[in-house]
Amino acid sequence: MNIALNTLSARAGAGISVFQTLMKALDEVDKTNKYFVFVSSKQNSIISSIPDSFEKVIFKHCPANPYFRVLWEQSILPFYIYKYKINVLYSVGNITSLLAPCNVVLFIENVNPFSKIIKNWTLKEKLRNKLIFYLGWLSALKASKIRFCSKRSMEIIKKIYKIDEKKCFLLRHGLDLSSIKPNIENRFPFNYILTVSVVAPHKNLEVLIKAFAILKSHNLYNGKLIVVGNTDCYQDYYNKLVNIINELKIQDDVIFSGAVNYKEIFDFYKNADCFVFPSLTETFGLPVIESLYFNVPVILSDGSKYKDLFIPFNEIARDYAVYFDPYSEHELAEKIIQAIKNKQEINSKKFIESYYNIKEVAKILVNEFNNLK
Template sequence: MKKKKIVVDARMINDSGIGTYLKNVIPYLIPKYDLVFLGTPKDLHKYENKLRNNIVEFTANIYSFAEQIYLPLIIPKCDIFWSPHINVPLFPIRAKKQVTTIHDINLLAFNNNFSILKKMYAKLLYKNAVKKSHQIITVSNFSKSEILKYLKVDEERINVIYGGVNKLFFKKSTLNFELPKNYLLYVGNVKPHKNLISLLKSYNKLPLNIKKVFSLVVIGKKEGFITPDKKVFNFINKNNLINNVIFTGYVEDQYLPDIYQKAKMFIFPSLYEGFGLPILEAMASKTLVLSSNLTSLPEVSLDNALYFNPLDTEELKDLIVKEIYSDNSIKIELAYNHSKKFTWQKSAEEHINIFEKVI
């Protein structure tokens, strides 16, 4: 029987978040479907041989006008076009059906730094995504509730599928990423809703003897965003934290387990998350998790994280100090077992069920 053809917009495969999602779901789809990727051979070299060069080269920037002009022209005839983000083609395409993953409604909920034009374009993309999609995948019940709150869409078309934790995080890392011996860890970017500024303020309030011992390591991109949090770098410079706060920039996936495993604790101060995968990665690495108590994070972590109000920098400072001197071995073991419940295989199987329903 001929395999059904699914075209995947894979241009974000090397980004954090959506990239991690794609890299972990795609391998389970390859045996099942005739996959075609939009992207570049350079970005998709892992899959090029398996897919017999089924790559349509496409380099238009996400959210660009060029993207919208050329997508209808380069997407081949297919059974399903799957977009892992909201930048769904505005104009008709040669796909019988469309499936879109909407991770969160961040661009509508946190758009104070946007111009009026950007706000209008973001709203257009979201509305177009739900209108064109035969089925919508989202990553938490929180995100589902936000989609229903901000957009007019039939609830029956929204499917909640949790992400998973890569098996690498459950193994003792044999790789070594050069970092200070003692550090607190944050993984994420510097967009305003990630609220890195609150973590920096809390870190700056720590007693001097703790700051001398523990650096703050920030893993992730710090440049190239439409709405970067400029306050972050101004605060670091103003408070002479350049030697305390280490920005690694992009880190290849294979080094992440080593970085998580060696951290004293993982701190996630986000104001808005659709899922919050780094929290589960830290748990799988047997690292204590301090988490914001907002949006999807309690849904995903349940009682396996230590929660704080992400806008109360004094509270977070006190929590860090307390946990540096505490024995959290039981909490860490329970969190480790909790993280095992989230597998990419299960996530991929649920994606396949949606694709089969649509086909």
């Protein structure tokens, strides 16, 4: 069977790293099906990660602009699907090619178009989310099977789109455990609290910054806050955070690293005093399981308090994390101090190895592909 992985929407952050690890795992666990990777000539990090046994279909003229790219995928991509006799198309980012002449496995992984809590999107983002919402609905109708990576997102979106439950399956993300090899030495000469996130409105970073300012003003923490992630995607929000930092007079203690190579991220986890993920909207949260793998104290938004929000962390991290009200910087500050004071060897690494191994994820996905024969 010919299976195509459409990677064209994977342009930054976790979107790239997830495909990199998934392709490697599929190559290792599936020796029966033939894989094709649809990729733009500009996606160098994905191209370099494609296994030798997979056929690369590199598009030189696929637009980088997301609106034109979606149009291209709807009008041009079906011809390539037909040309390469694709039996199953695996599409991520909520949208597939509606005219694809084959079965489709759709991955609904972007919950921003469904979120009601983010009020400060720019007009451009509002239009983008509307487009994804309605094309996502049509894509869900087209799809043979629909993947979700958390039960929370599956239950909410299934109701919104009125998706047949038989179409849906839950398959969480995984880690390529063999590739996690951080440097032994601590790359920083200071203690630090860590978060790994694209700087975007739904990441709720202002609450983390305010909690950190409380710690500094009361001399409760002698270290810095490091935010690892791209700062260019939502410039207005980044500027807002910088203004908050300046007003709180903590600009010397907050570091925005910008985008970091995926392999370098593990150096940050290894020596962090704790990891905080304050998001109000997530489908999964890959940094959660990455930090747990390093036995770092992990502090997460409490989804049990807001069951109508896309906060899946309670099901992802279970009892291996500490949870806080994502609207309370004071509670977060208390939880950070507790986590650092009570820091001890945690067994979360074994938990991650058991439940989030990318090879096991790949096996389940291959089984879903094969069921469409």
